[in-house]
Every structure is written in C-alpha cells, then in structure tokens.
Amino acid sequence: MSVSNKTISPPKPPGPIEWVRKNLFNSWFNAILTIVSLVIIYFLLKALIQWVLFFADWSPVAKFPLLFMVGQYDRNELWRIGLSASIFSVLMGISWGVWKGLIQGFALTLGGLLAVVALVPYPLDFLTIEVRLLLLMNVGLILLGYWFGRATKPRSNYVAIAWVVAALIIVVLLLGLGNNRFIPHVPTTVWGGLMVTLLLAVGGIVFSFPIGVLLAFGRRSSLPVVKVFSTVFIETIRGVPLITILFMFSLILTVFLPSGSRFDRLLRALIGITIFSAAYMAENIRGGLQAIPPGQVEAAKAVGMNSLQINLLIILPQALRLVIPAIVGQFISLFKDTTLVIILGINELLGIGRSVINSSPEFVQLQLEVYAFIALLFWIISYAMSYSARQLEIAMGVGER
Amino acid sequence: MHAPGILSIVSTERLTEVTTEHQAIPFYRDERVLRWTAQIISAVVLIGLLVWIIVNFIQSANARGMALNFRFLNDPAGFPISDPVLPFDPSRTFGYAFLVGVVKTLLVAVTGIFFATILGTLIGLARMSSNWLLSRIALGYIEFHRNIPLLVLLFLWYFPVFAQFPSVEESITLAGPIYLNARGIFFTWPRLDSGGVIWLISIAIGIILAVIAWKVLEKRQLSTGRDTYYIYVSLAIVIIIPIIGWFVSGSSPLYLDIPVLDGFNYRGGLRLTPEFAALLIGLTMYTAAFIAEVVRAGIQSVSKGQTEAARAVGLRPFQVISLIVLPQALRVIIPPLISQYLNLTKNSSLALFIGYQEVFSVGKIAINQAGRAVPVFAMVMATYLLMSLFVSWILNWYNRRIQFVEK
Numbered sequence: 144m145s146v147s148n149k150t151i152s153p154p155k156p157p158g159p160i161e162w163v164r165k166n167l168f169n170s171w172f173n174a175i176l177t178i179v180s181l182v183i184i185y186f187l188l189k190a191l192i193q194w195v196l197f198f199a200d201w202s203p204v205a206k207f208p209l210l211f212m213v214g215q216y217d218r219n220e221l222w223r224i225g226l227s228a229s230i231f232s233v234l235m236g237i238s239w240g241v242w243k244g245l246i247q248g249f250a251l252t253l254g255g256l257l258a259v260v261a262l263v264p265y266p267l268d269f270l271t272i273e274v275r276l277l278l279l280m281n282v283g284l285i286l287l288g289y290w291f292g293r294a295t296k297p298r299s300n301y302v303a304i305a306w307v308v309a310a311l312i313i314v315v316l317l318l319g320l321g322n323n324r325f326i327p328h329v330p331t332t333v334w335g336g337l338m339v340t341l342l343l344a345v346g347g348i349v350f351s352f353p354i355g356v357l358l359a360f361g362r363r364s365s366l367p368v369v370k371v372f373s374t375v376f377i378e379t380i381r382g383v384p385l386i387t388i389l390f391m392f393s394l395i396l397t398v399f400l401p402s403g404s405r406f407d408r409l410l411r412a413l414i415g416i417t418i419f420s421a422a423y424m425a426e427n428i429r430g431g432l433q434a435i436p437p438g439q440v441e442a443a444k445a446v447g448m449n450s451l452q453i454n455l456l457i458i459l460p461q462a463l464r465l466v467i468p469a470i471v472g473q474f475i476s477l478f479k480d481t482t483l484v485i486i487l488g489i490n491e492l493l494g495i496g497r498s499v500i501n502s503s504p505e506f507v508q509l510q511l512e513v514y515a516f517i518a519l520l521f522w523i524i525s526y527a528m529s530y531s532a533r534q535l536e537i538a539m540g541v542g543e544r
Numbered sequence: 545m546h547a548p549g550i551l552s553i554v555s556t557e558r559l560t561e562v563t564t565e566h567q568a569i570p571f572y573r574d575e576r577v578l579r580w581t582a583q584i585i586s587a588v589v590l591i592g593l594l595v596w597i598i599v600n601f602i603q604s605a606n607a608r609g610m611a612l613n614f615r616f617l618n619d620p621a622g623f624p625i626s627d628p629v630l631p632f633d634p635s636r637t638f639g640y641a642f643l644v645g646v647v648k649t650l651l652v653a654v655t656g657i658f659f660a661t662i663l664g665t666l667i668g669l670a671r672m673s674s675n676w677l678l679s680r681i682a683l684g685y686i687e688f689h690r691n692i693p694l695l696v697l698l699f700l701w702y703f704p705v706f707a708q709f710p711s712v713e714e715s716i717t718l719a720g721p722i723y724l725n726a727r728g729i730f731f732t733w734p735r736l737d738s739g740g741v742i743w744l745i746s747i748a749i750g751i752i753l754a755v756i757a758w759k760v761l762e763k764r765q766l767s768t769g770r771d772t773y774y775i776y777v778s779l780a781i782v783i784i785i786p787i788i789g790w791f792v793s794g795s796s797p798l799y800l801d802i803p804v805l806d807g808f809n810y811r812g813g814l815r816l817t818p819e820f821a822a823l824l825i826g827l828t829m830y831t832a833a834f835i836a837e838v839v840r841a842g843i844q845s846v847s848k849g850q851t852e853a854a855r856a857v858g859l860r861p862f863q864v865i866s867l868i869v870l871p872q873a874l875r876v877i878i879p880p881l882i883s884q885y886l887n888l889t890k891n892s893s894l895a896l897f898i899g900y901q902e903v904f905s906v907g908k909i910a911i912n913q914a915g916r917a918v919p920v921f922a923m924v925m926a927t928y929l930l931m932s933l934f935v936s937w938i939l940n941w942y943n944r945r946i947q948f949v950e951k
Binding site for chain 1: 579582583586587590597600601604605608610673674675676677678681687688690691692693694695696697699700703704705890891893894896897904908911917918921924925928929931932933
C-alpha cells in the first residue's frame with residue numbers, strides 16, 4: 144500500500160489562488176491593470192444594477208409587450224402568428240434530427256432561449272402563465288420534431304421541401320386571404336415589431352440567395368456582357384449605404400416601372416433589402432466558388448459533363464458547403480440592418496420603440512429604457528445566432544483543414 | 545489486368561467514333577455557336593431591360609414634371625443647414641449646399657476613423673492581454689457593440705444622452721473646463737498665438753532633422769556595426785528643437801481659448817454640436833469593436849516562433865515588435881482595416897436619423913423639396929461610389945505593393 148501511495152500523481156489543476164496569481168498578478172504592471180479593471184467593473188456594474196432595478200421605469204415596455212413583438216397586428220388573429228411559430232419550431236426540430244450538427248446549435252440555442260424566458264423566476268407583468276406555457280410548448284415542439292426526425296429519418300430532400308411549403312403556409316397565414324371567415328386579410332401596414340424584423344431578415348436572405356448565385360456565376364462568366372453587368376451591379380450596391388438603396392426603393396422605384404404599378408411598403412423594403420443583400424451574397428458565394436480546386440472542373444470535363452452540369456452538380460454544391468458560415472454571418476448583420484427600414488415608415492422593432500415613445504409625453508422621459516430594452520432584445524438574438532454559428536463551424540470542421 | 549491488345553482496339557474505336565462525330569457536329573452543339581448565342585441573348589435581355597426602365601422613367605418623369613438635368617445646381621438652395629462648417633445660408637446655391645454636405649460627411653468620417661483606429665487598437669491589444677480580467681473587459685466591449693445594430697446605439701447615444709443636455713444657463717461643467725449644454729459641447733482649446741507660426745516651423749524643422757538623423761545614423765550603424773543610438777538622437781532632436789522654437793517665438797505661441805458665457809450662449813473654445821458628438825461617439829465606438837478584432841487577428845497571424853527567433857538573435861523587445869511582428873501583422877491588418885474605414889464612412893449616412901446633416905440628409909431635403917429626385921439621388925450615390933472607388937484603389941495599390949515585397 145505504501146508503494147502505491149508514492150506513485151507520482153498527475154499535477155493538480157491549479158487552485159483558484161494559484162490561478163489568480165498566474166493570470167492576474169504575475170507582474171507589477173498586470174497587478175495594476177487588474178486593480179484598475181476591477182474598479183471599472185465595480186462602478187459599471189453598480190451603476191447598471193442600480194439603474195435597472197431602482198431608477199429605470201420600465202412602464203413603456205411593460206405596458207405594450209405585444210406591440211414590441213407583433214406591432215398592431217389584429218389582436219383577434221394572434222393565433223396565426225402563434226401557429227406560424229409552432230410550424231417553425233417543429234420543422235427546426237425535424238431538421239435538427241435529420242441534419243444533426245448543422246442545425247443542432249441553432250435548435251438548442253432557440254429552445255434554450257425560449258425555456259429561459261418561460262422560466263424567468265420573476266413575476267414580470269407580460270409573462271403571464273399563458274405566455275410561459277406557449278413558450279414551453281414551442282420548446283416541446285422542437286423536441287418532438289427532433290424525436291420525429293430521429294425516429295422516421297425522412298430524406299433530407301423531403302425536409303427541404305417541407306421548409307418551402309411551410310414558408311408558403313406561414314406567409315398565407317400571416318397575410319390572410321381576402322375576406323373569408325377563417326383567415327381574413329391583415330394588411331401589412333399593421334404588422335410591426337420583432338416579427339417584421341425577423342421576417343425582413345429571413346426574407347432578405349432567402350430571396351437574395353438565388354440572385355446572389357446568379358450574380359456570382361455572372362461575375363465569373365466569360366461572356367463580357369454578363370460579366371460587366373454583374374460586376375457593376377455588385378460593386379455599385381456594395382459601394383453605397385443600405386439606407387440610400389432603401390430610400391431609393393421607397394421614393395423612386397415607381398419612377399422606373401410602368402406607370403400605375405404600386406407596391407406595398409413592406410414589399411418595397413423587402414425588395415431593397417434583397418437587392419442589397421444579393422450583392423454581398425454574390426461575393427460570399429464567389430469566394431466559395433474560387434475555393435474549389437480546378438481539378439474538380441477538369442475531372443468533370445473528363446467524364447464528359449457540359450458546363451451547366453459542371454457548375455450545378457460539381458462546383459455549386461461544394462462551394463455552398465464552404466460558404467454556409469459566411470451566409471449565417473451575413474444573416475446576422477442583415478438582421479441588425481433591418482432597423483434602417485424605419486426610413487420607409489415601417490414599424491419594425493426600433494420603429495415601434497420610437498412610436499411608443501412619441502405616443503405619450505410621459506414616455507419621452509423614458510427613452511433610455513425603451514432603447515435599452517430594444518438593444519437588449521437585439522443583443523440576445525444576435526448573440527445567440529453568432530454562438531450557434533460558431534457551433535456550426537465546429538460541426539462543419541471549418542478552419543480545421 | 546486487361547490484355548493490352550483489347551484495350552488499344554477499344555480506344556482506337558472510340559477515337560474514330562469521336563472524330564466522325566466531330567466532323568458532323570450540329571450547330572446547336574458547337575461550342576462557338578453556343579457561346580455567341582448566349583452572348584447575344586444575354587446582351588439583348590440586359591439591354592432590353594435597361595431600355596424598358598429608361599422608357600418608363602422618361603414617361604413618368606414627363607408625367608410628373610421632374611427635372612432630368614443639373615441646372616438646378618445653380619438655383620438657391622432655400623433650406624438652412626444646421627452647423628454648416630463652411631459659411632452657408634439658404635440663399636447660396638444648391639450645388640454649394642451639396643458640397644457642404646460632402647464636407648460634413650468627410651469631417652465625421654475622418655475624425656471617426658482617427659479615433660476608432662486608436663480605440664480599436666487599444667481594445668484589440670487589451671483583448672490579447674495576458675491579464676484575464678482585462679481581456680474579458682475587452683471581449684465584453686466587442687460583443688456588446690457587435691451584436692447591437694448601429695442605429696440602436698446611435699439612438700441610445702443621442703436621444704437619452706446628448707439630446708437631453710440642460711439649457712445654456714444650467715450647463716454641466718467638467719474639468720478643463722468643458723461645458724455641456726443643449727447648444728453643444730464647448731471645449732477649452734489651444735489656439736495659435738501671434739508667435740505660433742515660428743513655433744510650428746520649428747516643429748517641422750525638428751521632425752525633418754530627426755528623420756534625416758535617423759536615416760544617416762541607422763545607415764552608419766548598419767555599415768560600421770558600431771551603435772550610433774539613432775533612436776535616442778532622433779528623439780532628442782524632435783524634442784529639443786521645438787523647445788528652442790517655443791522660446792524664440794516670444795512669450796508663448798499658444799493660448800488657451802476658454803469658452804465664456806456671453807448672453808445666451810458660450811463663445812470661444814471648440815464647439816461640437818450634440819448631433820455631431822453623438823454620431824462621432826456612436827460610430828467610433830461601434831467601428832472600434834470591429835477594428836479590435838482586425839488588429840487581434842493580424843497580430844495573432846504572426847506565429848510565436850517569429851518572436852522567439854527574433855529574441856534568440858538578440859533583438860530588443862522594441863525591435864522585435866517594430867522590425868518583426870508589426871511589418872508582418874500590418875500586412876494582414878491593413879486590408880480589412882481599410883474596409884472598416886469605408887464601412888464607417890458609409891455608416892455615417894445614419895446621421896440622418898439623429899439630425900446631423902451630411903450628404904445624404906442634404907440630398908434628402910432637396911429631394912423632398914422639389915421634383916429633383918433622380919439627379920440628386922444620382923449625385924448622392926456618385927459621392928459614395930467615388931469614396932468606395934478611391935478606397936478600393938488604395939487597397940489594390942497596397943496589395944500590389946505587398947505582393948511585390950513577398951516575391
């Protein structure tokens with residue numbers, strides 16, 4: 144026994160004191176830095192906590208939680224938004240079950256976020272028991288979808304088709320169809336809040352994708368007309384701020400179309416965002432296209448494929464796999480950029496905040512609270528997405544080769 | 545293993561097949577014909593689209609009586625510009641008003657770039673610090689700014705903070721003295737006195753002499769191997785000559801321009817409007833977060849072995865950084881840094897929402913005022929495109945230079 148006691152044990156993990164000495168006080172300079180940092184953190188945190196808990200008046204946010212989420216969407220028709228969210232949750236879960244690592248980060252983050260909000264142990268006014276249950280239901284739906292995906296193992300083509308069908312259903316659900324009894328038309332002028340922010344970002348990425356692919360191939364094309372057009376288009380859009388493009392579509396789009404053509408305001412914003420996003424998408428995809436080694440093209444030629452087949456079946460699939468992280472990054476910045484649509488008078492999240500502030504003189508004094516709340520919402524969603532994107536990159540092994 | 549005879553027979557058969565096929569190739573599979581057809585079709589489609597747009601445009605422009613020329617540039621602008629930087633009043637021409645907008649864009653862009661570079665570099669270095677706490681603070685700063693839309697940050701800076709400054713009578717006084725009130729931020733600012741020019745000249749002479757001394761002594765050190773202390777000599781020159789100049793110029797070349805309350809406003813000092821200050825702080829802090837990541841990536845791209853090797857051959861810490869790490873890191877840093885500068889310039893168009901009138905805001909007023917939407921819009925777009933072109937020209941030039949060094 145005494146012998147076994149004397150065996151060399153692996154070095155103990157450094158204790159907390161050891162760690163502090165090594166990382167925070169390993170030199171005079173570092174010790175000063177640590178103390179200064181501690182002082183800064185102390186005062187920042189103290190001011191922040193005091194303000195949040197005692198000085199801030201959250202009434203504009205607490206009074207109109209629904210306004211921030213969905214704008215003035217018809218309150219009798221809210222179930223349509225709920226149903227859309229549920230469809231999204233189920234599909235998210237199924238995709239997680241089928242594509243595993245690629246979706247896992249996003250599904251887990253979304254589920255975790257919903258669960259955390261649902262279980263906040265603090266009696267917030269707008270977190271009624273129904274809202275909490277609804278959030279938990281969506282968590283359940285994600286898990287249900289995951290179980291379904293794992294159990295039945297549907298082909299990934301079917302899942303992709305299901306996403307397209309679901310997107311159409313969601314659009315029809317939200318927009319409504321004319322004057323029927325079940326889903327009457329809800330004009331987009333009353334849409335608002337986080338819902339519009341998310342719809343614009345998702346719509347912008349989805350619609351800009353095919354245009355981006357075409358432009359990317361166009362810029363690499365050997366046909367001069369196509370090449371020049373694509374290059375000029377991409378560089379012009381990338382050279383000007385998004386706000387000028389949005390403003391152009393709000394104001395002078397109709398000038399360039401046959402007289403009498405009219406556009407919904409939200410649709411104009413979506414077109415502007417799509418055009419803007421397409422130029423950046425094209426550059427991302429072109430980066431992927433350039434990364435495909437020429438041997439692939441030569442091999443494809445050798446087995447007798449024509450150039451359309453080479454591009455569609457050999458180059459594009461490999462390139463797209465490479466650029467998924469870049470596209471996720473682009474989605475996150477587009478999500479933030481949607482705030483600019485307030486120049487078209489659309490009440491997305493920030494626009495709603497501004498309307499709430501202007502709705503009553505007492506709220507004008509509470510601008511800090513409203514904008515801080517909006518900043519917090521943006522921060523949580525955007526941080527969750529970039530966290531998931533990092534998980535995705537790990538799952539794909541990007542940067543490891 | 546196949547019998548070689550059979551293989552060769554098969555391949556000759558295929559070969560003859562191919563050649564016969566080649567002779568009879570139909571035009572719809574001839575690559576040259578296909579290319580030309582695609583060329584012509586794409587040209588027709590694109591030109592057709594352009595013509596369609598232009599025809600629509602001319603029709604609706606005529607219907608609405610819109611101006612399609614730039615003659616209005618010489619008309620009086622008819623609108624005021626707050627804090628116009630250049631002397632301006634509504635009777636000046638619209639072309640001049642536009643120029644004021646361009647100058648204000650450049651003003652906020654250049655100041656923003658200057659401060660964002662300094663702040664971003666500091667935060668990037670803090671992020672890499674071996675001090676865990678400092679590195680976490682830097683990370684917190686970066687994550688805070690990267691996940692909130694710039695417009696929300698600008699709203700947070702402007703509406704609850706800079707737009708809420710008290711009236712002039714109740715100004716907040718900070719050390720300096722700096723006065724904060726609804727009219728703006730008034731800094732105490734050093735200005736050149738009558739003898740100031742002599743002092744400025746002495747500074748210029750000091751810098752020139754220091755550079756010459758640096759070059760000459762460095763060359764001598766390299767050729768003779770004897771230490772000439774060129775760093776210290778240059779530093780001494782650049783400090784001593786301006787001090788001499790200071791005394792030669794008379795009493796004191798600089799005086800402090802202290803803002804004083806005069807009636808309903810402060811006079812003197814350096815005045816920043818609340819809009820400019822909010823925009824500058826928002827843009828600077830936002831861009832600094834991105835620059836910090838650029839700087840970190842650049843410095844981390846230089847492998848540790850480089851530093852260790854440099855120390856091993858006996859370079860001093862300062863030389864390791866200035867001769868080994870920085871030249872290699874800058875190569876990685878500069879291109880994304882320049883595109884961050886361009887982003888900052890483009891983002892300055894958000895000034896519209898907080899009432900700082902730069903080129904886009906001036907253009908927007910003009911568009912709303914009269915039916916000049918298209919030409920004014922073209923001018924605004926052209927302004928931004930010119931800046932982008934200028935920046936990408938610099939980038940290409942830099943990349944070419946770097947490639948040359950590499951080979």
